[in-house]
Amino acid sequence: ARAVALRDESGEIVRWVGTNTDVEERRVAAMALAELNQTLEERVDRATRERDRAWKNSRDLQAVLDTAGVFQAVNDAWHTILGYRATEVVGRSHRDFIHPDDQPSSEQALAIATADELEPHENRYRHADGGYRWISWVAAPESGLVYASGRHITADKEAAVALEAAQEQLRQAQKMEAVGQLTGGVAHDFNNLLTVIRGSVELLARDDLTPERRQRYVSAIGETAERASRLTGQLLAFARRQSLTPEIFDVGESLNRLAEMVQTLAGSRLELVVELPREACTILADRSQFDTSIVNMAINARDAMAGEGKLTIGVGLVSGIPAIRGHAPVVGDFVAVTVTDTGAGIAPEDLYRIFEPFYTTKGVGAGTGLGLSQVIGFAKQSGGDIRVDSQLGAGATFTLYLPRASELAAETGPDRLPRGSTQGDGLCVLVVEDNEQVGQFATDALQQLGYQSVLASDGNAALDELETDSARFDVVFSDVVMPGMSGMDLAARIRERHPGLPVVLTSGYSHVLAQNGTHGFELLHKPYSIEQLSRI
Known part of the structure; x- marks a missing residue:
C-alpha cells in the first residue's frame, strides 16, 4: 500500500490519500517459482547422483577422452576388467593399452568418435597381468570430449x-x-x-x-x-577334376535331341514333358558331360517315381544363382535347366547328402550313388551350381545353373585332325609317355594299325627327337602328367618351334587340364581304345 499526507496551512495532517494494490497473485507466483527452483535443483542433483552411481557401478568400461585419445576419467570397472585403478589410466593415451595389431583400426575409430557416433568397434586392451582382453566399444562426442563405453567380450x-x-x-x-x-x-x-x-x-x-x-x-x-x-x-x-572339352551349344537343341533317349530310359508309364523357350539358351560347356547330367537327373527322377508319374524338363534364362547350401548368391547371366518329378520327394535329412558319391537312398543294387555327384561336379567345374527343392510326398525339382554364353564368347576350339581311315598309311607318330607299359602298348598298337611310331620317355627326349628331324613326324601324341616337363609345356614348345606339327594330348586325370582346359590341343581321354587311338 502507498499513501500521501495532505496538510493544512499550519502543517497539520488533515487526511491521507493513498492506494491499495492486491499482491496476492504475485506472492503466490513468487512462492511457486521458489518451489520450482528448489525442485529443479533437487532433480538435477538426483540425476547427477544417478549418473555418478551408474558410472561407478557399471560393469562395462566407462571412459572420457579428449580428441587426442588421452583419458580424462574412467570408472571402477577398469580395475575389475583390466586390473587398473583410475589413477593408473587417467592422463595416459589409449595407445598405451591397445594391442599393436589393433592400433590402426583403433585410431580410425577414435577419429570417427570425435565427430559422430561410433558403431561397435572391437579391439584388444592390455590387462595389468600382461595379457589382452577383447573389448567392444561404442562412443559419441560431446563438448569437445569423447564419451566411450566398452563391453568385455573375451568370453564371447x-x-x-x-x-x-x-x-x-x-x-x-x-x-x-x-x-x-x-x-x-x-x-x-x-x-x-x-x-x-x-x-x-x-x-x-x-x-x-x-x-x-x-x-x-x-x-x-x-x-x-x-x-x-x-x-x-x-x-x-x-571331384571337379574331369578334363572337359567346352563348346558353345544351345541347351534347347540338346534337350530336343535327348528327349527320345530320356523317354526310353523313363519307360512308357512315365509322361515326359519338355518345355523349351523361344529364344536360344546357349552355354559354353562340355556337351557330353551336359548330356550325362541330364540323363542322370532323369534316371534319378524316374526311380523316385517308381517308373510312373510325370517328368518335366524346362529351360530358361535367369539373372543369377540364389543362395545354395550356405553359398552367397551369384549375380550374372545363367541358363537354368529344371528337372521336376512327381515322386515321393526327398527327406530333409537327405537333402544335404544326395550329392555325396556313393550315397543313395535306393535299395541294394538299385543305384550306384554316383549320378548326382557327377551332376554337381560338372556344374561346379563349369562355373555353375545345382539346387534341389523338395518336400516329402510332393516330388522334387532339380535346377542346374550354367553360365550363359553368347556367340561372341566362343573361343577357338582345338584343331581337329581329319577323320578318315583307321589305318595309319605310313604316318609317323612321336609317342611321348613316361609309363613304359603304356608307351609300349601305344607304339605297338599304332604299328599294328599301319603307323610308324617312335617312343620318347619324357618331354626333353621328345624335343631332342624333333630337333634331330622334325620333318619325319606327322603328329605328336603326348601324355599330360609326366615328371619334369609336362605334356602341356611340351605342346606349347612344339607349337612355338614347330607350328605346323599337330599335337594330341592324352590323360586320365590332370588338375591343369581340369582347371585351365586344353589350350586348343585335342585331347584323348585315358583309358582309350584301339579304335580311338587309330583316329589321332
Missing part, C-alpha cells in the same frame, strides 16, 4: 573360437565319413570289375576253350574296362 570371442573348432572337427569327421564311404564304394565297384577281368583272363589261358567262349571272355574284359572307365569319369566329375 573364446566361445566363438571354440565353436569354430568344434565345427571344424565336425567337418573333418563328415569329410572322413564321406572319404570312407567313397573308398568303400570305389573298392566295392572296382573289386566287382576286377573279378570279371581276372576271371576272364584265367579262363582265356585254358587250352580247351571253344572260339565262342574265348570271344565271350574277350568281350567281357572289354565291357568291364569300359564300365571302369565310366566309373573313374564319374568320380573325377564329382
Whole structure:
C-alpha cells in the first residue's frame, strides 16, 4: 500500500490519500517459482547422483577422452576388467593399452568418435597381468570430449573360437565319413570289375576253350574296362577334376535331341514333358558331360517315381544363382535347366547328402550313388551350381545353373585332325609317355594299325627327337602328367618351334587340364581304345 499526507496551512495532517494494490497473485507466483527452483535443483542433483552411481557401478568400461585419445576419467570397472585403478589410466593415451595389431583400426575409430557416433568397434586392451582382453566399444562426442563405453567380450570371442573348432572337427569327421564311404564304394565297384577281368583272363589261358567262349571272355574284359572307365569319369566329375572339352551349344537343341533317349530310359508309364523357350539358351560347356547330367537327373527322377508319374524338363534364362547350401548368391547371366518329378520327394535329412558319391537312398543294387555327384561336379567345374527343392510326398525339382554364353564368347576350339581311315598309311607318330607299359602298348598298337611310331620317355627326349628331324613326324601324341616337363609345356614348345606339327594330348586325370582346359590341343581321354587311338 502507498499513501500521501495532505496538510493544512499550519502543517497539520488533515487526511491521507493513498492506494491499495492486491499482491496476492504475485506472492503466490513468487512462492511457486521458489518451489520450482528448489525442485529443479533437487532433480538435477538426483540425476547427477544417478549418473555418478551408474558410472561407478557399471560393469562395462566407462571412459572420457579428449580428441587426442588421452583419458580424462574412467570408472571402477577398469580395475575389475583390466586390473587398473583410475589413477593408473587417467592422463595416459589409449595407445598405451591397445594391442599393436589393433592400433590402426583403433585410431580410425577414435577419429570417427570425435565427430559422430561410433558403431561397435572391437579391439584388444592390455590387462595389468600382461595379457589382452577383447573389448567392444561404442562412443559419441560431446563438448569437445569423447564419451566411450566398452563391453568385455573375451568370453564371447573364446566361445566363438571354440565353436569354430568344434565345427571344424565336425567337418573333418563328415569329410572322413564321406572319404570312407567313397573308398568303400570305389573298392566295392572296382573289386566287382576286377573279378570279371581276372576271371576272364584265367579262363582265356585254358587250352580247351571253344572260339565262342574265348570271344565271350574277350568281350567281357572289354565291357568291364569300359564300365571302369565310366566309373573313374564319374568320380573325377564329382571331384571337379574331369578334363572337359567346352563348346558353345544351345541347351534347347540338346534337350530336343535327348528327349527320345530320356523317354526310353523313363519307360512308357512315365509322361515326359519338355518345355523349351523361344529364344536360344546357349552355354559354353562340355556337351557330353551336359548330356550325362541330364540323363542322370532323369534316371534319378524316374526311380523316385517308381517308373510312373510325370517328368518335366524346362529351360530358361535367369539373372543369377540364389543362395545354395550356405553359398552367397551369384549375380550374372545363367541358363537354368529344371528337372521336376512327381515322386515321393526327398527327406530333409537327405537333402544335404544326395550329392555325396556313393550315397543313395535306393535299395541294394538299385543305384550306384554316383549320378548326382557327377551332376554337381560338372556344374561346379563349369562355373555353375545345382539346387534341389523338395518336400516329402510332393516330388522334387532339380535346377542346374550354367553360365550363359553368347556367340561372341566362343573361343577357338582345338584343331581337329581329319577323320578318315583307321589305318595309319605310313604316318609317323612321336609317342611321348613316361609309363613304359603304356608307351609300349601305344607304339605297338599304332604299328599294328599301319603307323610308324617312335617312343620318347619324357618331354626333353621328345624335343631332342624333333630337333634331330622334325620333318619325319606327322603328329605328336603326348601324355599330360609326366615328371619334369609336362605334356602341356611340351605342346606349347612344339607349337612355338614347330607350328605346323599337330599335337594330341592324352590323360586320365590332370588338375591343369581340369582347371585351365586344353589350350586348343585335342585331347584323348585315358583309358582309350584301339579304335580311338587309330583316329589321332
